[in-house]
């Protein structure tokens with residue numbers, strides 16, 4: 001049917017030996033699809049279908065290789081083996097034969113199997129032909145309905161693979177859009193996360209919005225909200241060109257464990273209600289973490305303050321203290337807002353933020369990155385005062401005075417606090 005099987009599928013590249021798999025056993029899903037596309041991935045994520053004893057096989061492999069073992073779904077008999085640089089899922093075949101299993105999957109390009117014992121490709125749904133045309137074609141409307149997360153997966157995979165959605169599949173998705181709410185919000189959040197993470201995702205989340213898949217989660221999003229997403233990408237590029245360090249920060253994750261980059265935070269801020277309190281509820285419903293919600297609401301609260309010119313050092317100090325690590329995302333939001341007010345004319349509007357950005361990127365800048373001259377404890381001893389909120393207030397005033405260049409040593413700081421108390 002088509003050329004030779006790509007070597008990336010070969011068991012030599014697996015984290016375990018082929019001998020551990022019974023006959024027959026099949027590799028399926030994304031790994032087969034990507035290998036046929038010539039796509040390489042940094043992290044191997046393999047899926048196997050085994051007619052019987054899938055969990056037993058997984059357990060034996062995990063034990064032998066001292067890898068992690070997770071029983072993902074006891075009912076459908078799916079288990080995961082976690083190796084240091086790869087993950088392998090082992091699922092009991094659905095139905096009496098492999099064809100039935102493949103017919104229950106989401107898209108034809110994800111329903112191609114590879115038999116590692118015979119090196120055969122099994123492609124009853126002509127997924128390979130769709131791969132060549134770079135098309136996501138549903139296996140059936142019923143399958144989309146059976147797991148409506150697949151509606152969102154279509155946009156996410158189109159974005160990741162650079163594919164388009166085949167027209168009949170597109171109509172089916174539209175007709176089933178209201179079913180998306182039957183899916184756990186957490187699963188939807190993961191797909192949305194992928195779409196917000198990179199510029200390739202932007203046209204596809206816009207499309208998902210037009211097809212009514214986003215409205216259940218971002219009830220207040222308007223056309224303008226979606227238009228802002230592309231402006232975020234543009235603003236991020238502009239910032240990156242001028243301050244590469246800020247660009248790197250935008251690509252970083254909020255926390256290592258969550259999948260939202262700072263760029264994603266800026267985009268979320270465009271989709272939620274502009275009132276931080278309403279935004280918080282929307283994001284909670286989508287199961288975003290507290291750190292992510294705080295990041296979005298902070299950016300929403302503070303972006304317009306970045307625009308203020310002639311801010312005193314004191315005001316700047318408090319701004320930096322409040323914005324913290326959300327700075328880069330907040331500058332992006334401010335730039336996007338400028339664009340909406342007046343067409344972004346080159347670096348003109350960027351210049352407004354340059355002084356703040358320079359402070360932020362300079363670790364020795366005492367306005368953006370204050371150091372502590374004296375601790376609360378030292379202050380309590382030196383001034384002979386008890387622990388109380390007053391100590392915190394004095395420490396803040398010392399930091400502001402340091403930012404203003406009024407004090408620069410512990411002794412001066414203590415003396416300054418002393419005067420404040422007496423005055």
Ligand SMILES: Nc1ccn([C@@H]2O[C@H](COP(=O)(O)OP(=O)(O)OP(=O)(O)O)[C@@H](O)[C@H]2O)c(=O)n1
Pocket residue numbers: 028029030031045047104105106107110111147149150153
């Ligand atoms: N809701 C879902 C999730 C998965 N699958 C099937 O299970 C395979 C593996 O799922 P997953 O790893 O989630 O997706 P991949 O297609 O492998 O894509 P990715 O590149 O994101 O891993 C898919 O290819 C597809 O055949 C499905 O039919 N419906």
Ligand SMILES: [Mg+2]
Pocket residue numbers: 029030031045046047
């Ligand atoms: Mg996969």
